[in-house]
Amino acid sequence: MSTPNEVTLEQYGRYPTAWCPGCGNFAILRAVKQALVSSGLAPHQVLFVSGIGQAAKTPHYLNANVFNGLHGRALPVATGAKLANPELVVIVESGDGCSYGEGGNHFLNAIRRNVDLTLIVHDNQVYGLTKGQASPTSLQGFVTKAQPQGVLSPPFNPLAVAVAMHAGFVARGFSGMVDHLVDLIRQAIAHPGLSLVDVFQPCVTFNRVNTMQWYREHTYLLPAAHDPTDWEAAMRLAMQQDRYPLGIIYREERPAFHTQFPTLAQGPLVGRTVDKQALAQLMERYA
């Protein structure tokens, strides 16, 4: 087992990717690796779970345990893994389509359960892997080949939903501010419960509206005076649609899901032996 000060960035490796040059994913990958190093976590202690999309490939480009599952289904896989072995540090990484569209119901219920995991959503407001259709966070009126009249519905607001549901840690980062993002992810990992880090990132190929420049113009760093435990203030910030705040919007301490299962107080489910005496007593009830 490595002690924190032995973990290095090199342990997390460097791999060729399938991403376009200039993609925001590169910065997020760098930030995730730096956050893990600064958290003192060695690769074997961490499980990445992802879905499908360009963002969901991220775990293949670093060293860690990985379950790269189906589109939209990362959160329930992560929930099951965390319940089986609460000692794993679980990070879910996927895009806005996977996390908020296909996986919307799981997003709501992972927040309700307060599963101790970090959900990093690469939010570029467009579908990249399938080449440029609208995503749940695309702005109203956003024109694509699939939505030639522009997107008809207003965007899904993940932060407002998360704050409304009293998610324990709700933050927004920006791929153009890597050091800030590293700190957000590090704090999200340290938070004992569900942490949402929604990360704005440009899609240089399919989103010509929400560009790096657009994000710089439409975001601002939360002032130090913001109290993230103030729910009403957090709700107001989450609802801001003209300029989007970056930083930790809301924090609340709630018991993590796995801590509420009495049997998990004895440690992971892995490797347990059948208690035949208890089973015999159970069988006896049917006699």
Next chain:
Amino acid sequence: MDGEALNIVLGGEAGQGLVTLGELLAKTLVRSGYSINVTQDYQNRVRGGHNTFRIRTSPDPVLAPQEPIDLLVALSAQTPDLLGKDMSSQGLILADRALQLQGGSLEVPYSELADSRYVNVAALGVLGGLLGLDHHVALQLVHDNFSRMGAEVIEKNRQALDAGFAWSRGRQTALRRLPPAADRLRRLMLNGNEALVLGALSAGLRFYSFYPMTPSTPIALHLAACAEKMGLVVEQGEDEIAVINMALGASFAGAPAMVGTSGGGFALMVESVSLAGMTETPIVIVVGQRPGPATGLPTRTEQGDLEFVLHSGHGEFPRAIFAPGDVEQCFHLARRALELAEQYQTPVFVLTDLYLADCYQAVPPFALESLAQCGFGAAQPPVSTPYRRYAITEDGISPRLLPGMSEHLVVADSDEHDEAGHLTEDLSIRARMVEKRLRKGQGLARQTMPPEYCGDDRPELLLVSWGSTRGSALEAAATLRAQGVKAATLHFAQVWPLVPEQFAARLENAGQVVSVEGNACGQFARLLRRETGLHIRRHVHRYDGLPITPEFILRELGTQL
């Protein structure tokens, strides 16, 4: 069919305590040494309607339900109207005097025997007396059942039981007495779901996720009730998609995992059946069948999802499908399913149906001490470095490590992947991975349980069945043999993979082969034809939502002969 058997049917509205009384009577019979087969027929509602709890019982083994009613216990005035036509010639209708039925029934003054709160136990006494059961056995059961509710409740129930027995004991009726049971060996009264639960726990089940759906919900309720004691996690998912993905996550991280559902819920899980196949993650999926399509008949039975389960999931990957033929097999096949899922790292199914899920039978206690558990210890097998989760091996099974349990990294991917688990578009690797996964199917086939054959080696008539129709086929064949027909049965408790060498000669050696299935299309006969080239041309199919009975088979054969 067993001429000594009595068919006792309780009929009434939902919410009248029908099941409580039925379970008390069934357990009194089991503890008295009798064999039972209980069929529950209920409507998709919480109150009202008309439900039945049918107990067929005999000193000899009873394998199937029976249609003619020997004793009809009417809890509602509509019961005799609905079921009177099914009475056997010596049948007796027992009714509450307060129902004021028009003649023909034995009227019991329950209100004189007990307060309304204890009337179920008074009825147990009345039935015990009529059937000639041992009062002490019933008394002990009442004591065991109500012991947690305090001395006063026990005493009131004891009085009600005594009053019931006193009223009916020695009363002359048309009803045959049950012959005495040969012995009182200790047995369990279990239904299919309960046996599945015990079997899965004995194999080391650690994670069960579910979304409520008839007839599989009770599996979750039983597991949730013992989760803390048995050291497992039970979680209700937000939908069946979450359910199966949670189970896969838990299994990936090292907890032997199972999910339970019915056809409609399973339809939602199907994409992740494929995910289990691709990521080579062990999982057991219990599908308790009920009639479809869509919502169908939610509280009735059918065997209509064989082809669906067999072909579920896109792409090609190995699987095994078990179809227990009785309650005892539910225990053993749940164990087998967990073992094979872990061994072959692939989805394994247990295909039951509503009839079997709810069917109570008397089962000898399981020898738990001698049963091995499946699954991983915390000790990780030695592997070469760097660890390759999908290392290509001769039998297709790659050494499986668990994430976080060593410094090795475990990488699983739903994309086609290389041996290390990372996504690849190298098409030569793709072909080798397909072959590796399918080689596991060959191993599974080598472990296929042969079907159970019963009867003459060269029968005139061979009844082929699978899953819960086993008992009815056996009893129908026994009746035919008693009538001089050389009849035999072939029952499949494992329906995939099929190994024709195990049974093809049986099909060829029979004069006529008839498939007996609870569906309209003869799905298993079609599968047999596909795998063996043998065409079964005669069928007994039932698809009205009721279980196949021996009488149904004989009637259908009669019309076909």
